[in-house]
Amino acid sequence: MSKVGEFEELRPLLFSIAYRILGSVSEAEDAVQEAWLRFDGSATLPTSTKAFLSTTVTRISIDVLRSARVRREEYVGPWLPEPLLSDPYQDPARAVELADSVSMAALLLLERLSPLERAVFLLREVFAFGFDEVAEAVGRSEAACRQLLVRARRHMEAGRPRFAADRAERQELATRFFDALKDGDVGGLQDLLAADVRLVGDGGGKAPQLANTVVGAANVARVLGAFFPLLVRVEVSLEPREINGQPGAVARDRDGKVLHTLVLDVLDGRIQTIRGVINPDKLGRLGPVADAWAINRELKRARRRMPSPGA
Structure with missing residues (x-):
């Protein structure tokens, strides 16, 4: 498969990761586009395209979120995530986690986490990445990622309402x-x-x-x-x-x-x-x-x- 074909196949996943980290459709689209530019500009093919692109879009999103947080502190009135009509990434095995994590209530809860905690929580709990993949994506050891996940879970469970209505x-x-x-x-x-x-x-x-x-x-x-x-x-x-x-x-x-x-x-x-x-x-x-x-x-x-x- 060509580079373009591989990227387009993974685009829905990349956007879904970026949107959940950033809470912004426009910023998520920009992060995905930047990930493509880095992939296309790489002289060597990665062993795993999924791992390379997931890592790239996660790190870009973490950097964007760090600067966005400063702007959100100065935001006039309450800040809400940018509305999303449909999530392009579908995984029947993770349908519940994906649906719950994209709700505005969940995205606002994620605002309580540090950018690293947010990325680790989403990659592990929502997208079911292995700890080795999570560690690679955020540039931390597996042990550090486990600690980040424990803290993230604690913050999320403390404030999470369960929207269990049929x-x-x-x-x-x-x-x-x-x-x-x-x-x-x-x-x-x-x-x-x-x-x-x-x-x-x-x-x-x-x-x-x-x-x-x-x-x-x-x-x-x-x-x-x-x-x-x-x-x-x-x-x-x-x-x-x-x-x-x-x-x-x-x-x-x-x-x-x-x-x-x-x-x-x-x-x-x-x-x-x-x-x-x-x-x-x-x-x-x-x-x-x-x-x-x-x-x-x-x-x-x-x-x-x-x-x-x-x-």
Whole structure:
């Protein structure tokens, strides 16, 4: 097989490793491309192409993550991973681990780990690499990698909620949620939310948003129930999609451009967290991006035209 053929065969795996380390589609794609350039520029063929490329993309991603962490500390408002509609890498033997590790909840938990801990945890626990392969990928001894894995597991288990809801159950709950959302049915929304539900928005200071964080079923239902009927008035539609392996939706303007995404975490028959990404820098991989500021001005005009209560 040619170099190009070998690389393309491994590309889905390389992207999946890079995305889980970085939480960014664009940065993961750049890391994979850089791995290709190094592979293509190598004068000698590696003994194992998979080992060479996995090691290369892991080390590139670790370096990128170290610099990205500085930017995330200065980020305006809550930082959320870049939405991913579908994971290109499929492995039936690791389906549960792959699905769990790509959720926004898991990616945010991974932010607690150091870059090395994150890489070791993902390569071993999610992608089932042997400790010799993990050690080669991160440039540490096997003994050091075992210690890194123990620390990583401890951090992950301390904060990991188990989203064990059946897929059909999640989708049914999401359908009811988005129906109530479009209708502005505050009571219907509240019935679907956990008592301590959190609504988290990521605008990065580059787009208007409802709020950084809203907590509590009554508060979240009231905010959503007041806002989304206005979006319908200005011809914003919700396209149900699975995002990061969880039920969600892509909001599009009247021209089909992407305004924002919503992702739901479901546990025990209730929605635990709603995460919205409206930062335009994180939406470009989903299609042309809408002008959120222009839509916000339309929303204000639509609100002024609404009849006042009791009128």
